[in-house]
Amino acid sequence: MDTNNDKFILPVIDTRSLVDKVETNLIEYFISKDLKPGDPIPKEIELAEGMGVSRTVIRESLTRLKTAGIIESKKHKGTVIKSPDFFALMQKSMIPNILNHSTLKDIFELRLILEIGMADLLYNRITPEDIEELFKIVGDEPEESDNILFDIDHEIKFHGKLYDITGNETLKNFQTLLLPVFNYVYSSGLIHRPVSKKKYISHKGLVQILEKGNPDDFRIGMRKHLENHFKRILERTFD
Numbered sequence: 001m002d003t004n005n006d007k008f009i010l011p012v013i014d015t016r017s018l019v020d021k022v023e024t025n026l027i028e029y030f031i032s033k034d035l036k037p038g039d040p041i042p043k044e045i046e047l048a049e050g051m052g053v054s055r056t057v058i059r060e061s062l063t064r065l066k067t068a069g070i071i072e073s074k075k076h077k078g079t080v081i082k083s084p085d086f087f088a089l090m091q092k093s094m095i096p097n098i099l100n101h102s103t104l105k106d107i108f109e110l111r112l113i114l115e116i117g118m119a120d121l122l123y124n125r126i127t128p129e130d131i132e133e134l135f136k137i138v139g140d141e142p143e144e145s146d147n148i149l150f151d152i153d154h155e156i157k158f159h160g161k162l163y164d165i166t167g168n169e170t171l172k173n174f175q176t177l178l179l180p181v182f183n184y185v186y187s188s189g190l191i192h193r194p195v196s197k198k199k200y201i202s203h204k205g206l207v208q209i210l211e212k213g214n215p216d217d218f219r220i221g222m223r224k225h226l227e228n229h230f231k232r233i234l235e236r237t238f239d
Contacts (some may be wrong), residue, residue: 022053022061027070028238030081037083041071087173094177096184107181114174115159116222118213120165130165137161138203155182158203201225 016024026047035041046060048055062079066070069084096104099148137158157178163175201209209221 018053018057019060019064022051023064025051026061026065035081037081041079041081041082043078067231080154087177088178094180099181101210104184109179111178111182112223114171114224115162116219117225117236118162118166118171118217119169119222121168121171122162122169122210122218123129123215125167125208126165130161133209134158134207135204137143137209200227 019170030041041047042050044055044058051058062071066073069082069089069207071079072082074080099107123144137154162173163172166172201221203225206218206221207223209217
């Protein structure tokens with residue numbers, strides 16, 4: 001019998017540990033039951049019997065879910081579903097010096113998207129008092145830049161105020177999350193390189209746009225403002 005054309009197919013081996021599988025099954029169970037924050041989940045012994053595994057495996061899986069912020073223990077209620085703190089989870093892995101250059105580049109591109117995209121929120125929510133405070137922040141800033149890199153604290157103060165003006169807590173939390181990366185990029189020298197285009201829109205220029213311009217003007221202005229920074233990052237050769 002000619003078997004040259006016969007395909008010998010083996011089933012894919014599931015290499016996940018039992019704890020991994022139980023953790024996945026628990027999440028699927030929570031979803032199937034449409035559990036919401038505050039809803040209790042079955043006790044360890046009930047889960048163990050239902051899944052046919054030991055309580056030790058269930059306990060380790062639940063510990064992982066607690067660490068991920070998906071469940072928590074409540075007095076008199078047992079273990080309940082929790083709304084995960086997305087930013088707290090990401091903060092634990094936001095260690096700039098172990099992020100590769102490609103990831104750092106992606107994070108700076110994310111900053112570009114966020115700060116250009118906040119234009120409409122800024123114009124809807126900014127007050128004359130905000131404009132006044134921004135002018136105070138940029139009071140000693142030069143009009144144009146010749147490869148200048150502002151002090152990181154100055155950068156954070158100005159851009160942090162913009163995030164604050166939006167009134168969007170998620171945006172504000174995201175900026176806080178990314179601060180260690182900005183600090184690292186400055187202190188490590190990744191951003192310290194000359195660029196061909198030396199003139200750009202300063203912080204003061206952005207405030208003037210906020211005072212008298214419109215969202216489209218701000219989007220263009222912010223892109224030009226960040227251009228030198230991004231040319232320094234994006235024109236690097238990443239390993």
